[in-house]
Amino acid sequence: MNLAALDELWVYLSGNPLLSLLATLVAFTLATRINRLAKCSPFAHPVIVAIALLIGFLLLAGIDYATYFEGAQFIHFMLGPATVALAIPLFDHRERVRRMLVPIVLACLTGIVTAVSSTLAIGLLLGARPETLLSLAPRSVTSPIAMGIAEQIGGIPSLAAGLVLLTGSVGCALGPWLFRRLDIEDPSVQGFTMGLAAHGFGTAQSFASLGAMAGAFAGLAMGLTGMVTAFLLPLIISLFGL
Amino acid sequence: MPLIMGMSILLGCQFLGELLSRSLAIPVPGPVLGMVVLLVALLIHGRVPDSLRLAGEGLLRYLTLLFVPAGVGLMVHFELIKADFWVLVITLIVSTAVTLGVTGKVLDRLAKHYTRGAGK
Numbered sequence: 001m002n003l004a005a006l007d008e009l010w011v012y013l014s015g016n017p018l019l020s021l022l023a024t025l026v027a028f029t030l031a032t033r034i035n036r037l038a039k040c041s042p043f044a045h046p047v048i049v050a051i052a053l054l055i056g057f058l059l060l061a062g063i064d065y066a067t068y069f070e071g072a073q074f075i076h077f078m079l080g081p082a083t084v085a086l087a088i089p090l091f092d093h094r095e096r097v098r099r100m101l102v103p104i105v106l107a108c109l110t111g112i113v114t115a116v117s118s119t120l121a122i123g124l125l126l127g128a129r130p131e132t133l134l135s136l137a138p139r140s141v142t143s144p145i146a147m148g149i150a151e152q153i154g155g156i157p158s159l160a161a162g163l164v165l166l167t168g169s170v171g172c173a174l175g176p177w178l179f180r181r182l183d184i185e186d187p188s189v190q191g192f193t194m195g196l197a198a199h200g201f202g203t204a205q206s207f208a209s210l211g212a213m214a215g216a217f218a219g220l221a222m223g224l225t226g227m228v229t230a231f232l233l234p235l236i237i238s239l240f241g242l
Numbered sequence: 243m244p245l246i247m248g249m250s251i252l253l254g255c256q257f258l259g260e261l262l263s264r265s266l267a268i269p270v271p272g273p274v275l276g277m278v279v280l281l282v283a284l285l286i287h288g289r290v291p292d293s294l295r296l297a298g299e300g301l302l303r304y305l306t307l308l309f310v311p312a313g314v315g316l317m318v319h320f321e322l323i324k325a326d327f328w329v330l331v332i333t334l335i336v337s338t339a340v341t342l343g344v345t346g347k348v349l350d351r352l353a354k355h356y357t358r359g360a361g362k
Binding site for chain 2: 078090178207
């Protein structure tokens with residue numbers, strides 16, 4: 001094969017959904033290995049490592065994000081049915097959820113107000129640009145909802161999605177340490193808190209390290225926080241005069 | 243076949259959620275309403291069909307992978323992130339820590355109070 005043909009082959013492949021799909025799966029597998037090598041350190045969260053590897057790969061290969069997403073959208077699409085599937089662990093643990101209903105609702109409201117107002121207050125204090133601030137505001141909500149909210153209040157949806165992911169990994173890194181410091185032992189409380197503050201990342205981590213009940217509570221928190229924030233956030237934003 | 247049945251149930255609920263969200267103009271995305279639809283259906287039905295459990299738990303096991311494509315989108319915003327880098331770092335870390343601490347503590351207190359009050 002001569003060089004020109006190779007060149008053409010590359011042009012064909014780099015524009016093909018197959019390459020980005022394959023790259024995403026390989027990057028994730030590698031990231032999981034790296035995470036294991038780093039003794040599951042939360043600072044080498046598989047998702048963050050995979051994202052870093054992929055961004056590096058795309059920049060090196062000269063593939064832009066829109067082209068990449070054409071292939072990766074097949075994976076992205078599965079977020080929808082996966083969100084729906086959260087109803088299953090929730091159903092499995094319905095008795096415990098029912099018993100804790102009042103604390104759950106109160107904690108959810110407190111958590112949302114804390115998350116949004118601490119974000120806005122710190123951001124304002126440090127002089128963030130308005131569009132950054134409005135993209136930051138919905139950061140503790142799962143990415144599809146956060147993107148919708150950001151658009152509604154005048155932030156940048158795709159930046160909001162990225163900040164949501166960073167929040168998730170920060171939450172996964174801080175969560176276990178904070179729970180130990182604050183003497184919070186109940187796995188359902190830990191799960192709910194992780195789901196509220198760190199959405200899908202917290203939910204995935206709760207499933208993996210705390211078990212199905214914590215995962216169910218995290219999923220509940222994620223869904224509830226998403227829905228309630230969608231209604232509350234515009235109100236809080238106007239209170240801050242933004 | 244069970245995997246296909248299970249996926250159909252999940253996608254069907256998402257579809258219903260999408261319909262609800264659009265037709266009632268609720269500012270909540272379709273999948274989240276789909277979760278509510280599925281939960282109500284399960285409560286009525288009384289148990290989780292095996293096919294649904296197979297598909298649903300399979301998806302949930304790989305939940306973290308599903309966030310990767312959206313996250314790669316950060317590369318589009320390097321400029322904006324560079325401009326506000328320290329603000330973003332400090333805000334994310336401090337605010338996430340405060341949220342985790344406050345929520346965890348409030349729920350922990352309330353949960354203990356409630357389960358004790360109910361004479362568990």
